[in-house]
Amino acid sequence: MLLLMDAYACPRCHIRSTVDALTWCCPKCRGPWDLVFASTPVPLASLASRVNSLWRYAEALPPLPCGPEVTLGEGRTPLVPLTDAVSAKLDFLMPSLSFKDRGAVMLAALARGLRPRTVLADSSGNAGTAIAAYGARAGLDCVVYVPAGTSPKKLEQIRAHGARVVEVPGDREATARAAREAAGEPGVFYASHVYNPYFLHGTKTYVYELWEELGGRLPDTVVVPVGNGTLLLGAFLAVEELHRHGLVDTRPALVAVQAEAVSPLARAFRAGAEDLTGTTVARPTLAEGIAIPAPPRARQILRAVRATGGTFLTVTEEQIRTAQRDLARRGLFVEATGAACWAATSATPPRPGLTVVPLCGAGAKTGLVP
Known part of the structure; x- marks a missing residue:
């Protein structure tokens, strides 16, 4: 059996488990695990000569016995401008065509x-x-x-x-x-991808790539679609690590986007709540990838957005539909969930400085929405 030094920990109950066990949640509260792991600073100057996958940020990743052997060259996706103030990171250009x-x-x-x-x-x-x-x-x-x-x-x-x-x-x-x-x-x-924290330590490389691409700084605002919150929580991990290691001076605001049809986190955020409020009935939405009525990491998501001075935005079905077509006319064919952030950013007065939105999934997976 594989033995690793890091441990799972429940953020609520403070119960721990070894990561070589197949226990997928806290046995007491049935909540998701966090990972007890301390990253070390990633040396920006050395990155140019490193492998062209997310394993280039080895200091930031928890130790694994065979990471490089299972890579498909994921990561290092392009950052392209949409406007003078908004750039898109093309995470749909991954081996399986999504940021996952x-x-x-x-x-x-x-x-x-x-x-x-x-x-x-x-x-x-x-x-x-x-x-x-x-x-x-x-x-x-x-x-x-x-x-x-x-x-x-x-x-x-x-x-x-x-x-x-x-x-x-x-x-x-x-x-x-x-x-x-x-x-x-x-x-x-x-x-x-919700309960196992190793997933979040993979998605955090999204922000490490932004940091590298921008020459050791971060955007002023990072907009992310949120259902279960795996990209947002990974981004928050990276922002905190980079700041703690003295590699950035300021933290970007994390702006979370949900579809109006299924927006339990946005409702809780606007109510000033620390957790979900009431029960959400999942209505049909074009943004199927973020149609999550009860995300298990809701408390962590809300804390992360507030800690960075961010906010929640919601978008209508028509805004999603329009955004997908607008991106396609710009040469970027993404699925409807991936267009949600562009829909929100286009409809909201811009924040000062550079904003980055992810385009998370390829349109070839679902087609153009009617």
């Missing part, structure tokens, strides 16, 4: 060392395709739970990588519940 590759490679590397019987994931599509791709690269047996009605192109992609698909009747939350139940079976590694 940043976290999936971390989970695949961890799972390969643990040697489980099966790797299990649940997803509305993109995390599932990423886990399937990196699971194939790592030689792992994978099964992916998805909601009934998931994009046929995403299902085709998952199956092409050799993973088995389980379609669950109901919405994204029903899928998560079914996956969590199956995750308790012996020999199963739950490659959850």
Whole structure:
């Protein structure tokens, strides 16, 4: 069995578990784990000669036994201007065509060392395709739970990588519940992009790349789509690390975007609450990737946005539709969820300085929305 020095820790109960166990959540509160890990400063001057993947930021990544062996060259995506004040980071130009590759490679590397019987994931599509791709690269047996009605192109992609698909009747939350139940079976590694913190330490490389691209500084504002909050929380980890190591002087504001149809975090933020308020009924939305009515890391997401002086923005279905077409006319074909941040940024008075938005998933996965 693989032994690693880092440990899982529950931020609420302060219970710990070794990372070589297949325990996927806190046994007391059933909440997601954090990772007890201390990064060291990444030397900016040495990066030009390093490997062209997220493993170039080795000092910032928790130790894994076989990370470089399972890489597909993820990361190092282009940063291109949309306006004088807004640039887009093209994370849809990843091996599996979404930003989820940043976290999936971390989970695949961890799972390969643990040697489980099966790797299990649940997803509305993109995390599932990423886990399937990196699971194939790592030689792992994978099964992916998805909601009934998931994009046929995403299902085709998952199956092409050799993973088995389980379609669950109901919405994204029903899928998560079914996956969590199956995750308790012996020999199963739950490659959850929500519960497993290694995923967040992969997504934080998004901000490390911005820092490198901008010559050792960060944008003034980073806008991210938020459902389960994996990109936002990874970004917050990176911002805090860079600031703590003295590699940046100021922190960017993290602005979170949700679809109006499913916006529990935005509602809680505006109410001044520390956690979700009431029950959210998931209404249909074009932004299926962020249609999460009860994100398990809600408290952490709200704290991160407030700590950076950020805010929450919501967008209508028509704004999402318009933004996707506008980006396509600029040469950037992304899925509707990926267009949500551009929709919000276009409709909001600009903040001073440089704003960066992610374009997270390729339009080829879902097509142009009607």
